[in-house]
Amino acid sequence: MRSISILGATGSIGASTLDLIRRERDKWRVVALTANCQAAELAALAREFSAQVAVVADESYLADLRTALAGSGIEVAGGAAALVEAAARGADVTLAAIVGCAGLASTMAAIEQGKTVALANKEALVSAGEVMIAAVARHGATLLPVDSEHNAIFQCLAGNDLAQVRTITLTASGGPFRDWSAAQLASATPAQAVKHPNWDMGAKISVDSATMFNKGLELIEAHYLFPVGLDKLRIIVHPQSVVHSMVEYRDGSTLAQLGPSDMRVPIASCLAWPERMATPCAPLDLAQIGELTFRAPDEALFPATALCRAAAEAGGAAPAVLNAANEVAVAAFLSGQVAFTRIAVMVAEVMSRYNPAAPTGLGDVIAVDSAARAKARELLELA
Numbered sequence: 001m002r003s004i005s006i007l008g009a010t011g012s013i014g015a016s017t018l019d020l021i022r023r024e025r026d027k028w029r030v031v032a033l034t035a036n037c038q039a040a041e042l043a044a045l046a047r048e049f050s051a052q053v054a055v056v057a058d059e060s061y062l063a064d065l066r067t068a069l070a071g072s073g074i075e076v077a078g079g080a081a082a083l084v085e086a087a088a089r090g091a092d093v094t095l096a097a098i099v100g101c102a103g104l105a106s107t108m109a110a111i112e113q114g115k116t117v118a119l120a121n122k123e124a125l126v127s128a129g130e131v132m133i134a135a136v137a138r139h140g141a142t143l144l145p146v147d148s149e150h151n152a153i154f155q156c157l158a159g160n161d162l163a164q165v166r167t168i169t170l171t172a173s174g175g176p177f178r179d180w181s182a183a184q185l186a187s188a189t190p191a192q193a194v195k196h197p198n199w200d201m202g203a204k205i206s207v208d209s210a211t212m213f214n215k216g217l218e219l220i221e222a223h224y225l226f227p228v229g230l231d232k233l234r235i236i237v238h239p240q241s242v243v244h245s246m247v248e249y250r251d252g253s254t255l256a257q258l259g260p261s262d263m264r265v266p267i268a269s270c271l272a273w274p275e276r277m278a279t280p281c282a283p284l285d286l287a288q289i290g291e292l293t294f295r296a297p298d299e300a301l302f303p304a305t306a307l308c309r310a311a312a313e314a315g316g317a318a319p320a321v322l323n324a325a326n327e328v329a330v331a332a333f334l335s336g337q338v339a340f341t342r343i344a345v346m347v348a349e350v351m352s353r354y355n356p357a358a359p360t361g362l363g364d365v366i367a368v369d370s371a372a373r374a375k376a377r378e379l380l381e382l383a
């Protein structure tokens with residue numbers, strides 16, 4: 001039996017993870033389940049999985065959580081420090097599935113336990129970059145990528161030396177607006193942006209997919225996870241989302257990982273690694289899919305990937321600034337405050353105005369993140 005904590009248990013990745021755990025209940029002991037504010041949903045999950053502790057990050061929901069779990073024997077807690085404490089309980093596997101840089105401190109606390117951290121929370125790695133990778137090495141932790149592209153690359157790299165890699169290609173569905181004109185993009189609504197053609201995901205990553213910031217953040221993520229050099233990292237649009245990414249070796253062989261557009265496949269790969277486990281996902285039926293197509297991304301219409309590449313090239317604090325500005329801009333778009341096309345413009349503006357020193361520790365990253373958010377909010381007020 002192995003123990004697991006799920007940070008962000010009430011989200012889309014949390015639900016997919018718990019679906020897999022539910023099917024193998026006898027193999028897992030659940031330590032911590034966390035949410036931000038969905039206290040009733042969290043309480044139901046904590047009861048179902050007999051969690052040791054349930055935590056709401058937003059302390060104002062702690063009373064609701066306490067009431068919902070009264071008499072269950074499950075510990076309850078609330079607030080940022082409680083989230084970090086729960087992550088530090090040292091489960092064999094921690095699934096880091098909080099959305100945004102809000103998941104950074106708890107992910108770092110899990111890494112510091114030196115166990116396995118399955119990382120979905122890409123914003124944490126984008127923001128903390130070298131600080132997080134250094135912590136993984138220092139504490140002897142195992143960092144497994146949940147993101148389908150990085151999980152694909154991880155699988156294609158298995159047993160091979162990074163020095164043998166010629167290129168790594170991240171595939172992108174292109175999102176719901178991949179065939180839209182500039183005029184259409186200018187009036188895209190939140191409802192249209194969160195309707196992804198291939199994947200069922202949380203609101204923030206769905207908007208990121210529509211802007212292509214998701215792929216840009218993934219480029220930065222790949223840069224830290226697979227340090228082959230930025231010049232070897234490519235992006236290609238692949239509307240069917242069947243090929244999840246590819247690694248080309250210097251002898252001309254390209255290895256790709258294929259699978260259904262279902263996050264339970266990469267999550268299962270992390271939960272069972274280095275073994276395999278069964279999933280309920282429909283087998284890939286390539287005859288039925290018929291054709292797989294590929295095309296170059298349009299960086300004039302979707303400038304996000306170029307902005308992210310520039311941030312990765314600049315290094316230091318730039319990816320954290322970019323990520324924070326994007327989080328504020330996406331939230332503003334989702335609440336109807338700014339137009340879809342303003343997201344990338346805002347990110348570029350914050351990056352040009354704010355260029356702090358490179359962070360050397362978690363505290364520095366969090367300080368850069370909050371200062372960049374403040375700059376982005378200033379822009380919103382000026383608009």
Ligand code: NDP
Binds near residue numbers: 098204263
């Ligand atoms: P969701 O929005 O569905 O879920 C987010 C989870 O994080 C919820 O449990 C939510 O709690 C919690 N949360 C939100 N804000 C905070 C906060 N401030 N502090 C603590 N917890 C918080 O997101 P997804 O599951 O879609 O995505 C999670 C992460 O995984 C993201 O980084 C995303 O980029 C990445 N990812 C997602 C994929 C997907 O298919 N969904 C694919 C690949 C990567 P509550 O419910 O209470 O709000």
